[in-house]
Amino acid sequence: MTNPTEHSLPANSIVETQEGEFGCTVMDLRKLMELRSTDAINQINVHYGGVVNLCSRLKTNPVEGLSGNPADLEKRKQVFGQNFIPPKKPKTFLELVWEALQDVTLIILEIAAIISLVLSFYRPPGEENEQCGLPVSSPEDEGEAEAGWIEGAAILFSVIIVVLVTAFNDWSKEKQFRGLQNRIEKEQKFSVIRNGHIIQLPVAEIVVGDIAQIKYGDLLPADGILIQGNDLKIDESSLTGESDHVKKSLERDPMLLSGTHVMEGSGRMVVTAVGINSQTGIIFTLLGASEGEEGEKKKKAKTQDGVALEIQPLNSQEGIDNEEKEKKAAKLPKKEKSVLQGKLTRLAVQIGKAGLIMSAITVLILILYFVIDTFVIHNRPWLAECTPIYVQYFVKFFIIGITVLVVAVPEGLPLAVTISLAYSVKKMMKDNNLVRHLDACETMGNATAICSDKTGTLTMNRMTVVQAYIGDTRYHQIPSPDVLVPKVLDLIVNGISINSAYTSKILPPEKEGGLPRQVGNKTECALLGFVTDLKQDYHAVRSEVPEEKLYKVYTFNSVRKSMSTVIEKPGGGYRMYSKGASEIILRKCNRILDKKGEAVPFKSKDRDEMVRTVIEPMACEGLRTICLAYRDFNDVEPLWDNESEILTELTCIAVVGIEDPVRPEVPEAIAKCKRAGITVRMVTGDNINTARAIATKCGIVTPGDDFLCLEGKEFNRLIRNEKGEVEQEKLDKIWPKLRVLARSSPTDKHTLVKGIIDSTVGEQRQVVAVTGDGTNDGPALKKADVGFAMGIAGTDVAKEASDIILTDDNFTSIVKAVMWGRNVYDSISKFLQFQLTVNVVAVIVAFTGACITQDSPLKAVQMLWVNLIMDTFASLALATEPPTDSLLKRRPYGRNKPLISRTMMKNILGHAVYQLTVIFFLVFAGEKFFDIDSGRKAPLHSPPSQHYTIIFNTFVLMQLFNEINSRKIHGERNVFSGIFRNLIFCSVVLGTFISQILIVEFGGKPFSCTNLTLSQWFWCLFIGIGELLWGQVISTIPTQSLKFLKEAGHGTTKEEITKDAEGLDEIDHAEMELRRGQILWFRGLNRIQTQIDVINTFQTGASFKGVLKRQTMGQHLDVKHVPSSSYVTVAPVKSPPTTSVAAAVSSPTLGNQSGQSVP
Secondary structure: OOOOOOOOOOOOOOOOEOOEOOOOOHHHHHHHHOOOHHHHHHHHHHHHOHHHHHHHHOOOEOOOEEOOOHHHHHHHHHHHOOOOOOOOOOOOHHHHHHHHOOOHHHHHHHHHHHHHHHHHHOOOHHHHOHHHOOOOOOHHHHHHHHOOHHHHHHHHHHHHHHHHHHHHHHHHHHHHHHHHHHHHHHHOEEEEEEOOEEEEEEHHHOOOOOEEEEEOOOEOOOEEEEEEEEEEEEEOHHHHOOOOOEEEEOOOEOEEOOOOEEEEEEEEEEEEEOHHHOHHHHHHHHHHHHHHHOHHHHHHHHHHHOOOOOOOOOOOHHHHHHHHHHHHHOOOOOOEOOHHHHHHHHHHHHHHHHHHHHHHHHHHHHHHHHHHHHHHHOOOOOOHHHHHHHHHHHHHHHHHHHHHHHHHOOOHHHHHHHHHHHHHHHHHHHOOEEEOOHHHHHHHHHOOEEEEOOOOOOEOOOOEEEEEEEOOEEEOOOOOHHHOOHHHHHHHHHHHHHOOOOOOEEEOOOOOOOOOEEEOOHHHHHHHHHHHHOOOOHHHHHHHOOHHHOOEEEOOOOOOOEEEEEEEOOOOOEEEEEEEEHHHHHHOEEEEEOOOOOEEEOOHHHHHHHHHHHHHHHHHOOEEEEEEEEEEEOOOOOOOOOHHHHOOOEEEEEEEEEEOOEOOOHHHHHHHHHHOOOEEEEEOOOOHHHHHHHHHHHOOOOOOOOOEEEEHHHHHHHHEOOOOOEOHHHHHHHOOOEEEEEOOOHHHHHHHHHHHHHOOOOOOOOOEEEEEOOHHHHHHHHHOOEEEEEOOOOOHHHHHHOOEEEOOOOHHHHHHHHHHHHHHHHHHHHHHHHHHHHHHHHHHHHHHHHHHHOOOOOOHHHHHHHHHHHHHHHHHHHHOOOOOHHHHHOOOOOOOOOOEOHHHHHHHHHHHHHHHHHHHHHHHHHHHHHOOOOOOOOOOOOOOOHHHHHHHHHHHHHHHHHHHHOOOOOOOOOOOOOHHHOHHHHHHHHHHHHHHHHHHHHOOHHHOOOOOOHHHHHHHHHHHHHHHHHHHHHHHOOHHHOOOOOOEOOOOOOOOOOHHHOOOOOEOHHHHHHHHHOOOOOOOOOOHHHHHHHHHHHHHOHHHHHHHOOOOOOOOEEEEOOOOOOOOEEEEOOOOOOOOOEEOOOOOOOOOOOOOOOO
8 A cells, every 4th residue: 555655764774684574573563562751752753753644654654554455464464463562371280180189178178088098998906706706707707808999999989070060160160250251352342544544453453563553441452653743641540650640742752552541631652563572571571581480489479469450450549448447457457358258157167067076076975976886885905916806996977077077067158159140240241231350240139239320321321302491492492593693503513523522423223224333432422413403514614624734622521511622723823612511611711602693792690590490490300411512712822721711701602402312211220229228329420400400300309309410519529627637426316318420520539439438427338339441440349349331332441440240231220139149149059058957967967876876877988979979959049949039029139148047947847857756766766667787886896787778878968959949048838939940950850869878779789779669769759849848837937936046157246347457458259269260450569579570581681771770760660569550660869870770689588568669
């Protein structure tokens, strides 16, 4: 593609390199991108002859972009690399198996099993000796003795099964996360100009030489150099740790780096480095390189930061809060993040302790009984040749003890949590919730408050201008163009077409008869639609005044709440068009156009009159009002940077009312939230009347309620003291009644969220969910318990800070998330109810049986079958129950509500009583009842008895029917409701039953089972079905009357989560358990160890020094560790200027802990 700018290159250019056609190599560009500000500009001008010349070397056109020719694109990928950073290798299946083997109980079991195996093959000479207290064995016992190895082997086999199941779970979890990650990455697109057209391209497709359009809220996907920019400010904290936004302009600093965020403004850049050659990529490669060498150091580093979090792109108030808190950090207990995981961990520890004590007592009693019986009562001497036999007895006792422990510890719990969360996350995808952090899914179930945006979430984000006020007349429909004075029409059309982002446009509908598609900012699209409705063409205006001709642009931001564009007038002088929130622009107007299109004075009383008669009525109908204005500068060119002087003395052209209809499904969703005990608050930048009107339409406020609707200013006045600091007591008076916060800034949103979370007013700490789409919503999204980012309208920054992405931007999806969250919580409670009944019964049976009959009625392998298979399968069956609407008919549980309620405790103990009665009856009277031989007091290695087989069979069948009882935890009577909706549950119950038949009939020696007759089977089934009937009896007993029942599994209490614990790295059980597979784009960049590696590598590898040449060239540099950002902060140290050397800080305690660097 020939290029208009391709004139003779300066003499010092690099002519045809070995790279072929391109006028510069990868390394040239890489070195160029390491420079900053003036150095960079000098290098571009001296070495490349300016940005335009650099573009021609890269064979690209700064206006038209690349041609998009596939051969050319392929060539660029080969020469300059692809825009892709290879992820870290996932753990192999074997590594995961090795991790699963680290479980303490499993290790103990393995040791016991191996000892048992070794001893079973050992035939001591004293075996036949009567003095050892053993009967002389008969010939048929010989075969049984030979089979002594089976028990040990069976235990080892079941251990292998557990390990494989756990490893497979971890592996599939990791795979799921990678899939999710890929999906998030694929969805990230970027605006690129090719062949003169702006297209949305997946980030991985971007190549060097592409011309990219950048705008407010983007996360830059590659390194580049600015070609044209309007008021551009970048947050580079993710690379430099500097929290101040960096202004970018062609004159001062045109270098744009990948991984940084556009906080304000817009512009175009030419891409100069992609993938591993970009600044982020270089650091990634260093991390990869240092990972191998520094394996040992890494382990130490890991203990310092626990779990690698993603990068935190936004420095907010939190960064400053952290400074003061850092000092107290050392002494305080860590705060628990995920409510459920906190409760579960505590519960598991309590159960584990109890199990350990029980198993120790069991072993002790067995050994004592044996020793006293053998050596004291029968008065036998300890003979040397009998030692191996005694040891064999002791090993048997040890195995029984371990089995008690294994049954007591609910290892099914982590599995149940994992399955439940993974299942929910998968299903939530279908409900338009893309979950980025697994524990967010469960936290949502506890949500007590939702702070929602208005635009796009509660409304359809399909804006249309429906009313206008032009030339003293209010039009309730859009006027026809002939009614308007040509001069005014011209001002409206130009004011809208020029003074809006050129990326906003209206495209023809996709389907015949559909609505036109709105691309870009929706408010601007509404205004462009207004131009079209006035039978005018905005394209013509834009082609007449292309973006390059715009003289100065003040882009929209949350502080200005307006946008202005300056153009040069053909006859000299300048004209500025402005648009923005009507009350803000009108305050800056001192003239207004009348019916004839003449500018007449506009005083403050006229303004008040206009607000009363035009703006308020429009706002009360739920319309958003936008004012269009202009100003001419005819004499001298003003100082454009002096914004307050420029944005005054405007002339008002028109005020338009934009309608954004409420989504039809929202009022019903909000009603559901109210029933579920969740307060919905609307936080919006709109006018208070518009906000109140929309809130009423949605049902957030109902007429006659005692609720507050405040504007941002008023809100701040009420909650701050004289010094301007937020006071929690003042805030506590406001937030419980606040329903609408209008004209709010992102800081207000953050203040409100933080205030509600820190509040101690209610009996429980509030759990807050927040929605956000803008860059500046980042801090609030991070602060909230669950942050929802908008998938369609959301900026990359918002998505980065969020926990869940709403792929359809719809409020209804949030309600679905609440339902799934509550369902996770309930599923785990159901599983616990089932699991604990099994545990209580099995432990007591093993313990008493061992103490009375010297042998547990349930053998080690049988216990493992009950424990593992029932655990694993039950967690699968109970954790995959689909949610029902009844979940939304109760209040949130809250943080302090125990996992095991009194109703559940009643069920657990009630069923345990039934099962224990049955089992003890069978153990001590079973042989008489069934008329069979007793299995009690059987010698070592004796064959399995029918008696004990019946006990084992009955026990398993009772668990099976109790699993059906466990489907309900709130005392409902009908335990079968919706059972066929859950296929997994049905197949698990059926599968377990069939396996049980096979084990009893064909399990033989390994399972210590023998065949049963049909009548014996019927009795076992009958007793099992009795569980269901007994469940009905239990649910008849009112829980209130059982005052002695205790709850268990409490959350952390308020005293424990002290105020100071805020802002510490949270102990995040869920994340630790579930994060293994989660490799996020910026994973682990804030590990202090790696920072040091990076710096060391910089010191040795001269070509990388540039990354450190941030703010100060030629001064001695000192590197600080910054917790809130992710790489290295470099700050000058007062010392004689020496060569640039990075002083590596080797201890995490050194260095300034804040987000700022201090000289």
